[in-house]
Amino acid sequence: xxxxxxxxxxxxxxxxxxxxxxxxxxxxxxxxxxxxxxxxxxxxxxxxxxxxxxxxxxxxxxxxxxxxxxxxxxxxxxxxxxxxxxxxxxxxxxxxxxxxxxxxxxxxxxxxxxxxxxxxxxxxxxxxxxxxxxxxxxxxxxxxxxxxxxxxxxxxxxxxxxxxxxxxxxxxxxxxxxxxxxxxxxxxxxxxxxxxxxxxxxxxxxxxxxxxxxxxxxxxxxxxxxxxxxxxxxxxxxxxxxxxxxxxxxxxxxxxxxxxxxxxxxxxxxxxxxxxxxxxxxxxxxxxxxxxxxxxxxxxxxxxxxxxxxxxxxxxxxxxxxxxxxxxxx
Amino acid sequence: xxxxxxxxxxxxxxxxxxxxxxxxxxxxxxxxxxxxxxxxxxxxxxxxxxxxxxxxxxxxxxxxxxxxxxxxxxxxxxxxxxxxxxxxxxxxxxxxxxxxxxxxxxxxxxxxxxxxxxxxxxxxxxxxxxxxxx
Numbered sequence: 382x383x384x385x386x387x388x389x390x391x392x393x394x395x396x397x398x399x400x401x402x403x404x405x406x407x408x409x410x411x412x413x414x415x416x417x418x419x420x421x422x423x424x425x426x427x428x429x430x431x432x433x434x435x436x437x438x439x440x441x442x443x444x445x446x447x448x449x450x451x452x453x454x455x456x457x458x459x460x461x462x463x464x465x466x467x468x469x470x471x472x473x474x475x476x477x478x479x480x481x482x483x484x485x486x487x488x489x490x491x492x493x494x495x496x497x498x499x500x501x502x503x504x505x506x507x508x509x510x511x512x513x514x515x516x517x518x519x520x521x522x523x524x525x526x527x528x529x530x531x532x533x534x535x536x537x538x539x540x541x542x543x544x545x546x547x548x549x550x551x552x553x554x555x556x557x558x559x560x561x562x563x564x565x566x567x568x569x570x571x572x573x574x575x576x577x578x579x580x581x582x583x584x585x586x587x588x589x590x591x592x593x594x595x596x597x598x599x600x601x602x603x604x605x606x607x608x609x610x611x612x613x614x615x616x617x618x619x620x621x622x623x624x625x626x627x628x629x630x631x632x633x634x635x636x637x638x639x640x641x642x643x644x645x646x647x648x649x650x651x652x653x654x655x656x657x658x659x660x661x662x663x664x665x666x667x668x669x670x671x672x673x674x675x676x677x678x679x680x681x682x683x684x685x686x687x688x689x690x691x692x693x694x695x696x697x698x699x700x701x702x703x704x705x706x707x708x709x710x711x
Numbered sequence: 712x713x714x715x716x717x718x719x720x721x722x723x724x725x726x727x728x729x730x731x732x733x734x735x736x737x738x739x740x741x742x743x744x745x746x747x748x749x750x751x752x753x754x755x756x757x758x759x760x761x762x763x764x765x766x767x768x769x770x771x772x773x774x775x776x777x778x779x780x781x782x783x784x785x786x787x788x789x790x791x792x793x794x795x796x797x798x799x800x801x802x803x804x805x806x807x808x809x810x811x812x813x814x815x816x817x818x819x820x821x822x823x824x825x826x827x828x829x830x831x832x833x834x835x836x837x838x839x840x841x842x843x844x845x
Contacts, residue, residue, distance in 0.1 A: 386718055393725040396759075400732040400752050409744055416748045423755050431784035432762045433772045435793050442800045443755070450800075454744060454807040458814040462742040463821045472738040480731040484724060492719025494768030496782070501767060505785045512775065519775040521786040522793065530790060537794040544801035551808040555815065598774065603797045688797060695804045702811065 385429075392426035407462040409455055417448040433599040434522045437591075441607040446692055449614055453699035517670035518596040518677070526601065527677040527684075531660040534680070535645055538687050542642045545691035548698055549635070556701040567619050577619045584612040592685050596674070602681035606688025614696050622700045634694045641687025645680045652676070722763040729756035741822035743810045747803060754799050761788040 399419045406412050420443025427436035491498035508525050516524040526534055568574045588609035595601035617625035648660065655664035662676020663669040733756060736749025765788035773786035810820055817825050 390721060393722065397725060397728055397732070400729050403748060403752065404732055404736050404740075409742070412745060412748060416751060419752065419755065423759060426759065427762055430762045430766045431770055431772045432765065432789045432792070433774075435758070435762060435789050435796065438793050438796045439755075439758070442796050443751075447751070447800050447803055450804050450807055451744065451748070454810055457811050458744065458820045459742075462740065462745055463824075465739070465741070466823060469735075469739040472735060476731045476735045476738065479734065480727055483727045483730070487720050487723040487727070490720070490723060490764075492716070493722050493763060494766050495719070496767050496770075498764070500764050500788070501785050505787050508786055509773065509783050521773040521775065521783070522789045525786055525790045526793065533790075534794060537798050540798050541801040544798075544805045547805045548808045551805070551812055599772070601793075603793060607797070607800075691801060695801075695808075698808070699804075699811070 388429055389426070392422060392429060395422050396426070407464070409460055409462055410452075412462075413448060413451045413455065416451070417444045420444040420447070434520075434601065434604070437599050437604045438607070441604055441611065445611050446607055446614070449618075449696065450699060453696070457699070457702050515669065516673045516677070518674065520596055520598060520601075522599075523595050523601050523677065523681070527680050528662060528673055531649075531680065534684065535649070535660070538642055538645055538684055541691050542638060542687055545638055545687075545695060548695045552698040552702065556698060568621070570619075573619050577615055581612050581616055584608060584615070588612065588689075592681065593678070595681060596677060602684030602686075603688055606685040606690075607692060609685065609689040610692030610696070613693050617696065617700060622697070626697065629693065631694060631697050634690050634697065637686055637690035638694060641683045641685070641690065644683035644686065648676055648679045648683070723760065726756050726760045726763065729753075729759070743813065743820040743822070744807075747806045747810070750806075751799070751803060754795075758792045758795065761792050764788060 396419060399415055399422065403412050403415050403419065406415070420439055424436040424440040424444065427433075427439055491500075508521055508529060512518070512521045512524045516528055518524055588605045588611075591600035591608060592602060592605035595605070613625060613629060616628070648662070648665075650659075652661045652664055653659055657664045660676075660680075663672045665675045666672030730753055733749045733751070733753030736752065737746050740746060740749065765785035767782055767784045770782040770784040773783045773789065775781075775783075813825065814820050817828050819825055819828070
């Protein structure tokens, strides 16, 4: 057993313990915090498994944004789970049998790390060998994401767009209008206020770096969008929702949600007009590689725009609800 | 079954354990927030399954280093899962928004209380846990 195996196992065992604690605990605040820990540990495991881009996304999304959204939900609903009233024999049996069937299925799977596994012999070698020549950028994941499988990513961005619209439709009716009377802020906490002010600049700068350096290193529109949104969310958390909405109005964010998808789809239409296939960027520049570069930067920017705007407007929708319980009752 | 089989399948087995813990949380717990968190655990374990399959022994992250002898892990699962994570948080947000609306309508996020309130509204029997739906 090598060191690498050991690290791998340690991460997985930690994940198992965390998931079990989430199942057992009834204090929902602790459960949400543990689910954040779960995401962070799985991000560590993903780095170990060479999936740096994925780990980046998981850390920003799972440990960051979804934790904030879940805490916002707790503030609007309940802090504790009711004690279970029934026995769980049937679910336990079903889950056990399903697990057993899945384990039986793994016995036929190629062993972990096997370079001859079928998954590595199909299209992956093409992506690895041709990216440098056809796309001309080092990060293969970005090349596959934005160019080879650009249709796929357009679909995913549309799903995010649709989910954002869904959240706004569900919660818009009860969003509290800014009345200027009951601004809830945390800026009386000196440490929070100062640290936030120091952090927001670097967070925004880092998001831009992740956005535009995604062709060369880990990163891209998805990660950058989430990090960008995190800067606005931390501002709204500490200085109050009204102040955040004064800086970035909800209306403007909602327009940006649509702009990102439009930019992505628009790049495809432009390559149409040049007489090529939809989302074939090669015609956008004087050479194939420069066209690919331009196209990828544009669609990644569209992705980042939509993701950031959906995250911010989702947060606005949650934070704008009338809290049933005041700040002091926590 | 030898030792190499154990090491070669360990990742998949723990991923299945995580998956089943998530599934059990979804099925057995009545609290809607807890159900969504269970669903997230299930989702993350599927991500780990894909990424585990993409790992190549001795490989490195799929960012070209310029060394022609370099071995890279499979970039395709990374692409699929990267987008799935962000779609996952968007759908989680949608689920949480539904929970907030359910709380507004039923004044509870516990499955059995919601059921009882629904029963009372439909048949007029069985007193609901609280005031029932508005």
